[in-house]
Amino acid sequence: MNNGNHHSLEGQCPDSRNTILVVEDNPQAAKLLSLYLLQAGHEVLVASSGCQALDIAAECHPLAITLDILLPDKDGWQVLSELKASPVTRDIPVVIVSVLDRQALGFRLGAADYLVKPVDRAELLHALKRCVPREGGASVCHKVMVVHTDQEELQLLAMILVEANYEVIQALGFEEAFNLAKFAHPDLIVTNLMAGGMDFLSLLQLLRAAPATARIPVLALSPWMLGSQEGVEMEEGIEFVLMRENELIEERLLSAITLLFKRDKYSAGEG
Structure with missing residues (x-):
């Protein structure tokens, strides 16, 4: 288990069955989301740009992804579209975490859930719990x-x-x-x-x-x-x-x- 440090792409990927990829370019926001997830027993990977997010998702195939929309290179909409277009990453649930309230567009592009910032710990964990498989089983999210x-x-x-x-x-x-x-x-x-x-x-x-x-x-x-x-x-x-x-x-x-x-x-x- 990773105690408090989140991983970068360098070196091996952590256990994909328990890893959440946080895509967030604001260091404070990334730290807070990571803290919520680490406290809940998850491993955490952090990407601060859209390109980095796509690379990590393809290489490490995390259990789920939290995705900010306002990113420095590709915006979150483009990242979400590319994740869903690739056979390697299309089945990873993506929870959008953004200041933009554009739920309809998020779901249209394939998001599993959409949270508007500021997001509290319970809200984040609840969104992830709804749509990630339990103990390696199939997701039961309806x-x-x-x-x-x-x-x-x-x-x-x-x-x-x-x-x-x-x-x-x-x-x-x-x-x-x-x-x-x-x-x-x-x-x-x-x-x-x-x-x-x-x-x-x-x-x-x-x-x-x-x-x-x-x-x-x-x-x-x-x-x-x-x-x-x-x-x-x-x-x-x-x-x-x-x-x-x-x-x-x-x-x-x-x-x-x-x-x-x-x-x-x-x-x-x-x-």
């Missing part, structure tokens, strides 16, 4: 997109799922949901039909019509069961969770999602 027309309600839904260890993408309204879904490929889309102005039918039609999103299951929180009178042909891939107006949704929502993912695991051959 990516869930939540859709709502109200920003506060959207954040509330997202918080419920983040606390349950899901990787969450937030989409405000159905158009943003469809555009993000094409790039982020969530495992599930959760929407609330009690949201004012939520055009669920349009969202469903767009998702089903595009090959990239046609097979993404949709979970709809609903005060009523949609029937043929709504113009929706009931089809596979849509689940309705019946809710009463002021009911607490946490338990019902989380149990519905758990059941859905369990069922999908058993029929995993379906793709």
Whole structure:
């Protein structure tokens, strides 16, 4: 175990199963992120430029990468694109840690999570825990997109799922949901039909019509069961969770999602 020193590319790579690459050109920020990770028992590699980050990632294949966007040579967007374009590095989860709040673009380019500075220790470790494999096993991180027309309600839904260890993408309204879904490929889309102005039918039609999103299951929180009178042909891939107006949704929502993912695991051959 590396006690307090982070590695450079010189010499051997540390154990890739426990190593996080911190890409950060601000020495103080790099030191703080490294400290959080070292205290949590990780080995740490630090890169202060985009080119150095790409070299280290290819050579050492870390467990995960934290990536700043404002770098001196290539910016973080370019680094992320190149990481995801290479067969050697594309499967490494990348958590963006930046002062720029550009979540949609981050997910579109393949980020596993997006944290806006300043980031505290719990937030960083939680983001990494969600999407890195445990003890060499396969990653069990499920990516869930939540859709709502109200920003506060959207954040509330997202918080419920983040606390349950899901990787969450937030989409405000159905158009943003469809555009993000094409790039982020969530495992599930959760929407609330009690949201004012939520055009669920349009969202469903767009998702089903595009090959990239046609097979993404949709979970709809609903005060009523949609029937043929709504113009929706009931089809596979849509689940309705019946809710009463002021009911607490946490338990019902989380149990519905758990059941859905369990069922999908058993029929995993379906793709």
